[in-house]
Amino acid sequence: MHVAYGLDEWQSDEPTHVAIGTFDGVHRGHQALLRGAVAAARAQGGRAVALTFDPHPLAVLAPDRLPPLLGSLDDRLALLAWTGIDTAVVARFDAALARMEAREFARRMLAGRLRARTVFVGFNFQFGRGGLGSAADLERWGPELGFRAHVVPPVQVDRRPVSSTWIRRLLEAGDVAGAAAALGRLYSIAGIVRRGEGRGAGIGFPTANLSTPPGLVLPAEGVYAVWVAWNGRLWPGVANIGRRPTFGGGELRLEVHLLDVKEDLYGQSLRVGFVRRLREERRFSGPDELAAQIREDVRAAREWLREAPAGDPLLDPAGTGAGEGDGGVDGETPGARATAGGTTEHPGGVG
Structure with a gap:
């Protein structure tokens, strides 16, 4: 997939079929828009x-x-490529773009710069100065400007329309399985392993302490069964999001214990995919009681991690599957309950 940074830096020499949105998380609703554009092309x-x-x-x-947010810009671009998009145009959203009138955006950017022949937007799409432009406006202006607008209805999961806002709420409640159903993949976060205090190793369960990018959603505090992408493979693991109350508390952190890995991971990049919340974080009487609980967490995690999510667009884009040990998500494929349709979220302005 080609990436163009800025509308003014790229102009197509051929007609385009454009899906428009902020695409935070590139969830199942976004995917419907994007694959509509791919099919039209x-x-x-x-x-x-x-x-x-x-x-x-x-x-x-x-x-x-x-x-x-539900991912970094790099995550978003990787997911856009996964849907089959040929070119991602990353427009800088600034005060000038926010002030542009809706019809001017449609005329100058869609019809002019992009040479759009078809445009795909969600049913609740808004754009232009003050968010005054709507999907209905694109349908009305399209024939005059040389394109046809397709307004895509919402995807339903559990009889609710999928949106980035809903997915955030699911994650903040610890419902990572529900979030996976809406995303069509596991929710995952990448980070660099930083030096910890060795508390986990001291009780027989060494953990990798991840430094994650600011501004991203962390699931609710608690213990999770996870898949970890490292060294080109997927590894089963148990992650803790919390403040380590047994050891006096502290800053919120994400720690992960890889079940079948003994190497020192300091300084390496990991991506953690959340499968199931096993329990809340709680304070134990001491290291021995904590170690006993972690052994139970590991047993429970292995039950949820029987088959690796091979081909996950962020965790395992090459489809290599699991490393030595167990395999991924037991049960239905994430998002199998979704129905057809699509939506894109927009908070005002263009997006």
Whole structure:
């Protein structure tokens, strides 16, 4: 997939079929838009384009309401490529773009710069100055400007429309399985292993302490069965998100114990995919009681980690599967309960 940073830095020499959105998390609703653009490009000729925005529009329009995000820009681009998009155009969302009138955006950017022939947006899409432009406006203006707008209905999971906001709430409640159903994949976070205090190793369960990028959603505090991408393979693990109350508490941190790995992981990059919340974090009477509970956590985690999520677009894009040891998610494929349709979230302005 080709990536163009900025609308003014790229102009297509061929017609395009454009899906527009902030695409935070690239969830099942977003995927419906994106695959609509891909299908149109394959059927009619031209390029399938994802027009996305960075930073998140709320970072400019209402910074105090900016939520934690479901992934980094690099994560978003990897997921866009996974859907089959030919080109991702990352438009810088700034004050100038926020001030652009909706019709001017449609005329100058979609019809002019991108040479759009079809445009795919969610049913609740808003764009332009003050968020006054709507999906219905694109449908009305499209014939005059040379494109056809497709307004995609919402995807339903558990009879609820999928949205980035709903997924954040699921994660913040610890429902990582529900989030996976809405995302169509495991929710995962990447980070670099930093030096810890050796508490886990001292009780027989060494942990990798991850330094994660700021501004991303962390699931609720607790203990999770996880898959960890490391060294080109997937490894079963148990992760803890919390403040280590048994050892006096402290800052919130993400720690992971890889069940079948004994190497020192300091300084290495890991990606942790959350499968199931096993329990809340709690304070134990001492290291021995904590070690006994971790042994039970490991046993429970292995029950949930019987088959690796091979081909997960962020955890295992090459489809290599698990490393030595057990295999991924026991039960239905994440998101198997979803129904057809699509949505894209927009908080105001273009996005």
